[in-house]
Amino acid sequence: xxxxxxxxxxxxxxxRAANLPCNHSTISGNEYVYWYRQIHSQGPQYxxxxxxxxxxxxxxxxxxxxxxxxxTLILPHATLRDTAVYYCIVxxxxxxxxxxxxxxxxxxx
Amino acid sequence: xxxVAQSPRYKIIEKRQxxxxxxxxxxxxxxxxxxxxxxxxxxxxxxxxxxxxxxxxSQLPKDRFSAERLKGVxxxxxxxxxxxxxxxxxxxxxxxxxxxxxxxxxxxxxRLTVT
Numbered sequence: 001x002x003x004x005x006x007x008x009x010x011x012x013x014x015x016r017a018a019n020l021p022c023n024h025s026t027i028s029g030n031e032y033v034y035w036y037r038q039i040h041s042q043g044p045q046y047x048x049x050x051x052x053x054x055x056x057x058x059x060x061x062x063x064x065x066x067x068x069x070x071x072t073l074i075l076p077h078a079t080l081r082d083t084a085v086y087y088c089i090v091x092x093x094x095x096x097x098x099x100x101x102x103x104x105x106x107x108x109x
Numbered sequence: 110x111x112x113v114a115q116s117p118r119y120k121i122i123e124k125r126q127x128x129x130x131x132x133x134x135x136x137x138x139x140x141x142x143x144x145x146x147x148x149x150x151x152x153x154x155x156x157x158x159x160x161x162x163x164x165x166x167s168q169l170p171k172d173r174f175s176a177e178r179l180k181g182v183x184x185x186x187x188x189x190x191x192x193x194x195x196x197x198x199x200x201x202x203x204x205x206x207x208x209x210x211x212x213x214x215x216x217x218x219x220r221l222t223v224t
Contacts, residue, residue, distance in 0.1 A: 034212070043113070043200050043215030044152065087151060096165055097213060099151030 003027065004088045009104040012082075018075040020103050022088030025069045030092045033064060035073045037084040038102070044087065047073065078107045111135065113216035115201050121222045127189035130219045134182070134203030140164075141178055142213065143186050144200040152200055158184065191223045 005023040012018040024033065034049040048055055048062045050071075055062045061074040075082055087102040114133040122128050134141050139160050144152035155174065157165040160181040169176070173192070178184040188195055198220050202213040 041217075043202070043218050044213075045215070046212035049212065096154050096157065099153070101149075101151055 003031075003090045003098070004100055006086075006088050006100060006103045008101065009106065011106045011108060012075075012078045014080060014107055014109050015077055018078040018082065018105060018107070020073040020075075020086050020088075020105065021070065022073070023070045024088070024090045027068050027090050028092065031090045032092070033062065033068075033071050034089040034091055034097070035060070035062065036087045036089065036099075037082075038087070039081075039084040044099075047086075078105075080107050080109060083107045113201055113203055113214055115199075115216035115219055117219055118217065119220050119222075121224065122191055124193055124223050125190040127187065128191055128221065129185050129187045130199050130201075130221075132184045132186070132201030132216060134184070134201070135214055138203035138205055138214070139181070140204045140206065141184050142202040142204075143176055143184070144202065146198045146200055146218070148197070155186070188221075191221075193223050196221060196223045 003024055003026055032049050032051050035047040036044040037047055038044045047059050048057055050062045050064055064071045083106055085102040085104050087099050089097055091097050116131050120128055141158045143155045145155050146152040155169045156176045158178040161178045174188055176186045198218040200215055200218045202215040204213045
C-alpha cells in the first residue's frame, strides 16, 4: 500500500501558484519524498524529490516539514498544461516505487 | 536523449488470446520496470529487471504473465491467456540505478482492451 495520503482533487486558477499537499506520517529516516505527474494519455513524469531540505528545480518547489511527516509541491505559476494527476511517493533507495491514487489537479483559465 | 519507447500503443484482443508488448529503455539504463495501470488507479509494479536479471516480480501473475529482458536492453511482456480484468495501460520505465536516488523515466504506455 502507498505510504502517502493526498486529496483526490484540487482546482487552481491559471497563473496562480498550485500547492499540492501530501501526508506521509510514517516516513522512515532513509526514505525520500518523490513527486511525479501524469498528464492524460501519457506515462508518469518525474518532477522533483527530496530528503529533508526544501528543493527547487525548473518545474517546481518541494517543501518538506521539519518533522518530515508532510510535504507540499508548489507549481509557482500554473498553466493549463499543468492539469494532470500528481503522485506523492515515499521511497528508500533500492526499494520499489508504490503509487497511490494521486491528486487530480485542474488548472482553470 | 531518446525516451523510453513502447509498442504497440493500442491493442484490442478477445479473452483467452495472447498478447505481447515491447519496450526499449533509455540507452545505458540498467533497470527496467513494467507497470500495470488500471483506469482511475496509480501504476502498479509488475516486474523489475536489473540488467537481465529479475529483481522483483512479486506482483506478477505468473500463471498468465511472463516477461524477459534478453541481453539487458529491450524487454517484452506477454499475457497468455488474457482475461477481461487485464484491460489496462501497461507502462514501461527505466532508471540508471535503483539503488541511488534516481528517478524513473516512463514510456507512453500500451493501452490493452480485452473483450
